[in-house]
Amino acid sequence: MIWEVFRQENAGDYHEHCGNVHAPDREMALMFAEVQHARRKPTNSLWVAPKDEIGEVDTEDAKFGGTTDKSYRWAVTYDFEAAASEVEESTDEQAEADRRRKVQQEKQEAQGGD
Template sequence: MIWEVFRQNQAGDYHTHCGNVHAPDREMALLFAEVQHGRRKPTNSLWVVPQDEIGEVDTEDAKFGGTTNKSYRFARTYNVEPAAEEVEASEKELNEAERKRGEA
């Protein structure tokens, strides 16, 4: 049986595929993965998964991102000029109020 091995360098990193091992059961697969893939580089953890248990969804099977218009999520779709003018006017108002407080 073929087992796929995923390795994590440091805690918090993503696990990345580093190869596979041939083993009759999970216990042997874990041992072989540790020997073959855990000793060569600094390793925080290993994931060992039966190859036939790994599924894939690709672009032919699903439409990633959907068909809904979600352009509102990206800043490039907004008109920032009115907001910038409002911020500028607010800053002028604040500076004028501070100046008047200083004169009083």
């Protein structure tokens, strides 16, 4: 049985997927995850979940973010000096997400054109 492994580096962080292990049960999956994925990397906690229990939708099936222009949903569209630092921070996070989404889209389009 395959178990997907999620590793949390520090307390309070998110658990991020880091790989999988082959193990007969949850207890051994945790043990294998520990030696395979937390041997050197700093680790605070590990999760394992049976691979079959994980649902997935990817770019083959979905157009994430929709197919129409949704610029009205982005803080960067509204050209005002941020009222407070937290508004600025949120705008920066959105600008970064928008930038990375566009890079990803261009990459996908380039691949599709091959």
